[in-house]
Amino acid sequence: MSILIEDCSILDEGSPYGLKENVNIVVQGSRIANITTSPINKAGVERIIHGKGRLAMPGLVNAHAHSPETYLRGRTEQVPLELWLFDFFSSGVRFSPRENYLAALIGAAEMLRTGATSVLDHFWVNGGMTIEDLDAVMEAYRDAGIRAAVAPLVEDLRPELEAAIKSDPELASGSVDHDSALDVPHYLDTLEAFFETWHGAENGRLRCLAGPSGPQWCSEGVLHGSAEIASKYQSGLHMHADETKLQALLCREIYGRSSISHLHEQGLLGPHVSLAHCVWSDDQDMEILAETGATVVHNPSSNLKLGSGFAPILDMNERGVSLAIGADGSASSDNHVLFDIMKLTGLIHSAREVDHRRWLSARDVVTMGTTGGARALGFAEELGQLKPGMLADIVLLRLDTTFFTPLNDAFRQLVYCENGSSVQTVIVDGKIVVEDSKLVSVDQESALAEARELWAKRREAILPLDGDSLKIFRAMERFQAEQSAREFYLSRH
Numbered sequence: 001m002s003i004l005i006e007d008c009s010i011l012d013e014g015s016p017y018g019l020k021e022n023v024n025i026v027v028q029g030s031r032i033a034n035i036t037t038s039p040i041n042k043a044g045v046e047r048i049i050h051g052k053g054r055l056a057m058p059g060l061v062n063a064h065a066h067s068p069e070t071y072l073r074g075r076t077e078q079v080p081l082e083l084w085l086f087d088f089f090s091s092g093v094r095f096s097p098r099e100n101y102l103a104a105l106i107g108a109a110e111m112l113r114t115g116a117t118s119v120l121d122h123f124w125v126n127g128g129m130t131i132e133d134l135d136a137v138m139e140a141y142r143d144a145g146i147r148a149a150v151a152p153l154v155e156d157l158r159p160e161l162e163a164a165i166k167s168d169p170e171l172a173s174g175s176v177d178h179d180s181a182l183d184v185p186h187y188l189d190t191l192e193a194f195f196e197t198w199h200g201a202e203n204g205r206l207r208c209l210a211g212p213s214g215p216q217w218c219s220e221g222v223l224h225g226s227a228e229i230a231s232k233y234q235s236g237l238h239m240h241a242d243e244t245k246l247q248a249l250l251c252r253e254i255y256g257r258s259s260i261s262h263l264h265e266q267g268l269l270g271p272h273v274s275l276a277h278c279v280w281s282d283d284q285d286m287e288i289l290a291e292t293g294a295t296v297v298h299n300p301s302s303n304l305k306l307g308s309g310f311a312p313i314l315d316m317n318e319r320g321v322s323l324a325i326g327a328d329g330s331a332s333s334d335n336h337v338l339f340d341i342m343k344l345t346g347l348i349h350s351a352r353e354v355d356h357r358r359w360l361s362a363r364d365v366v367t368m369g370t371t372g373g374a375r376a377l378g379f380a381e382e383l384g385q386l387k388p389g390m391l392a393d394i395v396l397l398r399l400d401t402t403f404f405t406p407l408n409d410a411f412r413q414l415v416y417c418e419n420g421s422s423v424q425t426v427i428v429d430g431k432i433v434v435e436d437s438k439l440v441s442v443d444q445e446s447a448l449a450e451a452r453e454l455w456a457k458r459r460e461a462i463l464p465l466d467g468d469s470l471k472i473f474r475a476m477e478r479f480q481a482e483q484s485a486r487e488f489y490l491s492r493h
C-alpha cells in the first residue's frame, strides 16, 4: 500500500509557531518513504489523503497499561495502590479469553481514536496465566491494528501482605489462608511459548516482552528466568518499580538497598528495560538509570489518583534518563487518553520546583510521548519521528478546531489544549485504522455492546470483601497507614 499525505503541516522546532507547512509525506508499505516540501509524482500512489489544514504528528505511545482494567474503570477512588489491589484481586474472578480480548480491543479503540498508535500492555490474569489468555490479547491488538508490546505480568512474592499479616495478632497466628503460590516452571514455559508464537508477528507490529511485576514481588527465579527468555528473543523487560513509599521501604528492608540498586546488582538493567513509576527513586537510582539506559515510564494520572507521589521527572530529565509516559491501568487512572497524560506531565512538576528554568517544556513532553515510548517498546530509532525510513505510525489532527484556533505554538497547543478530539486520521504500520475520526479496523460498537453484556454478569459476581478477606484488608489498611506515616528521606540534591 502506498499513501500520499498531501500538503499537510508537521511539527518543526525551527519553524515559526512550531509548524512547517506544505509538506508531502509518502508512505510505502509500513515505512515513511519520503517527506518533502517538493512536489510528488503521484503515479503509482494508491491513496491520497488531503492534508491541508491538518497537522501530521508521530503517533503517541502509551508505555504502561494493563488492558484487563478496561472493565474496572471508575470502580475505586480514595484508596492507595496497596488497597485498590484488593478490590479485584481478592475476588477470585478470572476473566475468560474472550473478556480479555474485548478489554484489549476497547482499550486499543480508545487509544487509536485519541492519537495513540502504540501500547505497552503489562497484561495480568487473576490466577494462573495460560497461552489462551495471551493469544486473546494479541489477537485483539492484531485485529485493532495498533502497535503493541505485551509483557505478561507475573509475581510470586507478596512481602507487603506478609508484613501486614505479621503485624496483626489474630492473622499472625496462621489461621487465615492467603497462599497464592505460582508454578514458576509452568509460567516460564508459557512465556516461552508466547514469545515463540507472537514475537515479531504482523510484520513486526506485535512484540513480546517479559513482565515481572516488580522487584519486590518476584523471586530471583522469576526475575532471571523471564529475563533469560526475553534475551533469547532479543527483547526486553518491563516492570513496576518504586511506585509507593511502602514499596521503597520494603525493598530497603528486604535487600538492604533500593529496588533500582537491587536490579542493577542483579545485572537486570539496560537499554532493553523499562520501569513504570519510579516515584521514590533517589539520586543514586537516577544515576544508575541514566548510566544503564533503562527507560522510566511516567504515569502522572495514576500516581496522583493513588496518592503515590511525584516522580522526580525534572531531575531525571536533566540527568539524561530516558523518559516515556503511560496511562497505567484503567483501575487507577481510568482512561487511555495520552493527551491527558501529556498535559499532566507538563503541569504537575512545575508547582513543586521554585526554579522555573527547570520546568518541562511542551517539546520535552512530546518527546516523552513519542520517541521515549518507542524505546520502551523496543522500537528505538525506528519509531516516534516523521522521517524517511521510520515506521509509518502517523496521526493527522484538524487544525481548525477550537484547540488550535488561533495557532500560537503547535507543540504547546498539543500538550496543553488538545484532548484527542481533533484526531481525524490514524495510520499504523502504513495502514489506515482511523478515518474521519472513526475506527475502521474493527467494529467498535459491537465490541462495546458485547463487553457491556458480559460485564453486567461479572459485576454481580464481584462480592464485597468479607470473612478472612476483610480481615486481611483491614490489616493491610492499618499497615499501609503506619508505613506511610514513617519518616523517610530520599537522598536527592
Ligand SMILES: [Zn+2]
Binding pocket: 064, 065, 066, 122, 240, 276, 328, 329
Ligand atoms: Zn501498572
